[in-house]
Amino acid sequence: MATSAAMEASVVTSLRTVLQRVQQAAEKSGRRSDQVRVVAVSKTKPVSLIRRVYDDGHRCFGENYVQEIFDKAPQLPDDIEWHFIGHLQSNKAKSLLASVPNLAMVETVDDEKIADRLNRIVGDIGRKPLKVMVQVNTSGEESKFGVEPAACVELAKHVKLACPNLEFSGLMTIGMLDYTSTPENFRTLADCRTEVCKALDITEDQCELSMGMSGDFEQAIEMGSTNVRIGSTIFGAREYPKKETN
Template sequence: MASSAAPSLKAVLDRVQGATERSGRNLQEIRVVAASKTKSVSALRQVYDAGHRFFGENYVQELLQKAPQLPDDIEWHLIGNLQSNKVKPLIAGVPNLACVETVDDEKIANLLDRAVATVGRKPLKVFVQVNTSGETSKFGVEPAVCVDLVKHITNCPNLEFSGLMTIGMLDYSSTPENFKMLSNCRSEVCKALGIPETQCELSMGMTGDFEQAIEMGSTNVRIGTAIFGAREYPTKDEK
């Protein structure tokens, strides 16, 4: 599987470019985060050697294991739910953590803010995760209170609010509505903060729908299977 990761990455980047051109956008606006959950360090290394620098992990434990074994110019994104007791180990153990995309309550924001201050690193970029599908199985803040959480984060001196993130429904039949809702949330957030929408990223789109997501305004797509192949689940998830 690792041997196919580099050409698979190129194929994904070609599709990203096509979607960008169709929507009349600039390719420089789009970040592809290689979602490497369950994948080996050797598989990640091949994608890295192909020139890629953005990687995303779902589980803190996996990230803590992989990050020290890989070059420190990687920009890591945490793209899975963050539990309170994992905040300190995450910030202390991954100096090149670029972004936490899954902040969905004030408690996690406060813990991140304090942990970043403790290690003395530069402010950490964070996205607010929004539950746009209304599914109880999904993490994320309700759209109606998204602005309140964003305002709280802007008052955390060691955090840098950078955008909004959603997962959407996995059947992909109603994700356009999920994507539209996230875009609407961005409009409300930017109006409340008095900032242009270009200052608020949208993280939406995965292997099954990233082209559509880009055409609908996504600036950050999280792609795993299309780059690395099917996930290899352990018998019991390590969270």
């Protein structure tokens, strides 16, 4: 997919605007902007646009699909911190970890099976411990992956205590069907963090909250998010291949 100079300039302007908005929201929450990580979600976007954002100084990018991160990561600098933020099937975990050595985090661990699989693979390939988050379904929608809020402590304990090759980093939620969340969704995840920190005897600083996307990241930050996943507000609307018609 070709990109024009205008498109490349536009993503840089958009990134800078997002970072300003993040700074303002962080200050409202009593924190510094460097206490909130911005994951630039490059789903469906070409390597040239990711490279332009990288050249402007950004280093953290996220992908929803294994195939996309396979295709893009080898074409880009190896100091990028990739976050996998989509549903990860067990049968694709090995190729993901082996093919993307600079994978920094999997944000979507939603059951013990995938946690055990990642733990085993990390040990087998001998890479450094992999940071993971436990995904929580805060909206109660059947279409969403993630553990029920009542089950997040058990899964977090499993990662922390039974998976030595994984580093428990926090909790993640996606939000409502339209990819915006209500304060209740954010409050639920914050409440989950309180319970997890108590159960694991860790501080809140040791349990990140990944919540907030393009439509609601400022509110999420004001309610304690430390990790926001922003795609279309930086890169523009996603472009999906048109389906062929007979």
